[in-house]
Amino acid sequence: MGAPILEEPFTNKFTKKKEIARGLRGVIRCVEDDKGAKFAAKTIRKTQKGQNIVDEIEMEMRALNVCEGVSTVVNLHAVYMTSRDYTFILDYLPSDLHSEVEKSGPMKEAEVVQIIRDLLKTLKFLHDRQIVHLDLKPENILIDEERKIYLCDFGMSKVLQNEKETCRVAGTTEYCSPEQIQFEPLSTASDMWSVGVIAYVLLSKISPFNPAQDGQEKHETQNAVINCTYDFDDSSWSSRSAESKSFIQTLLIRAPQKRASVDEALSHPWIAEKENGVEMAAPPKIIRRLSKRSSSLALLGDQNLNVSDSSGKASDAAQEILAAIGELPSKKIKSDSQD
Known part of the structure; x- marks a missing residue:
C-alpha cells in the first residue's frame, strides 16, 4: 500500500487556489481537484543550495505512508514527480x-x-x-x-x-x-x-x-x-x-x-x-482510519515487537520493520505529459 507516484505535473489534475506557506524546503498551496475538493499541495525541489535532497524527500514520503490510516496524521493521497520537484497531495486543513x-x-x-x-x-x-x-x-x-x-x-x-x-x-x-x-x-x-x-x-x-x-x-x-x-x-x-x-x-x-x-x-x-x-492502567491505542493493511503495514502494526535482543543487536522483527519502512510505494504511474 501507499500513495501512488505519478510522473507528471500536479497541475494536470489540480488547480492552484492560494499559497499557504513558503519555507526552506518548498511551498505549500491550497489546490482543488476537478470536483472542487480542496487539498494541500506541498512542492519540494529535488535540489536545494546545490545539494540533491531526494533521499530526504523520499524519507518524508515513506514516513507518511507508514502512517497511512493513523487518524491524527495528515493523509498522503498522491505524489506527483517531475524532473525538478516532488509534489505531495495532502489533506487540507485551514x-x-x-x-x-x-x-x-x-x-x-x-x-x-x-x-x-x-x-x-x-x-x-x-x-x-x-x-x-x-x-x-x-x-x-x-x-x-x-x-x-x-x-x-x-x-x-x-x-x-x-x-x-x-x-x-x-x-x-x-x-x-x-x-x-x-x-x-x-x-x-x-x-x-x-x-x-x-x-x-x-x-x-x-x-x-x-x-x-x-x-x-x-x-x-x-x-x-x-x-x-x-x-x-x-x-x-x-x-x-x-x-x-x-x-x-x-x-x-x-x-x-x-x-x-x-x-x-x-x-x-x-x-x-x-x-x-x-x-486507566494503559491508554487506548490510537484509532486507525483503515481496517485493511498491506502485509508490511500489518507487520508495522504489531505492538509487541522487540527492537533489539539481549546483545543490543537489532532483532529480526526490527530488521523487518526497517525493511518495510524502506520500501517505496509500489504503485508508480507514468504519464505521457511532460513537466
Whole structure:
C-alpha cells in the first residue's frame, strides 16, 4: 500500500487556489481537484543550495505512508514527480495550533490536555517503529473545526537504527532539543523535549526560552535551550495546575535519558485518561482510519515487537520493520505529459 507516484505535473489534475506557506524546503498551496475538493499541495525541489535532497524527500514520503490510516496524521493521497520537484497531495486543513494561539491566546487547560494526549499517542505509534519526527511545533500540528489535531511535515523525520543519527539545526530554534542544536546523537527523547515546549506555549502563549518575545538573537535562544533555562514566573501560569507544570518539567530536562518517554508521559497524572474518575492502567491505542493493511503495514502494526535482543543487536522483527519502512510505494504511474 501507499500513495501512488505519478510522473507528471500536479497541475494536470489540480488547480492552484492560494499559497499557504513558503519555507526552506518548498511551498505549500491550497489546490482543488476537478470536483472542487480542496487539498494541500506541498512542492519540494529535488535540489536545494546545490545539494540533491531526494533521499530526504523520499524519507518524508515513506514516513507518511507508514502512517497511512493513523487518524491524527495528515493523509498522503498522491505524489506527483517531475524532473525538478516532488509534489505531495495532502489533506487540507485551514488552521494550525500556532494560528489558534496567536488569534485567541492561551488555550483552556482541558483542551491542551486532550491535544497533548493525542499528540503523544501519535508519537507512540512513530516511536514504536523507531521513527522520530524532529520538527514538532504548533505550526506542524493542524486542527479542524471539531478541534481534532493532525500532525504534518515529516521533512526532517528519520528512522533510528542505532540512535547515532545527528541532525543539522533547522526549523524554529525554540522547539529544538539541546542535542539537535549541539549536533549530538538523537533519539525519541528529542521529540519528547519538543512536546514539553509545545505544552508550555499552548498554556501560556509564550516561549519558555524567549519569554519576552522580543526578537532576541538566535544564539541567545540557543543558549537558553542548551542550558535548559526557563521558569513559570509569567502571570499566565498563576491559574495553571501544578500537574501541568510537573508534566512539562518531566520533559524539559537537559539529559535526554532522564526525560519522560512517550509511555511515561501518557501515564503522567495530567495526561492519563480517566474512567469514572479513576486513571486507566494503559491508554487506548490510537484509532486507525483503515481496517485493511498491506502485509508490511500489518507487520508495522504489531505492538509487541522487540527492537533489539539481549546483545543490543537489532532483532529480526526490527530488521523487518526497517525493511518495510524502506520500501517505496509500489504503485508508480507514468504519464505521457511532460513537466
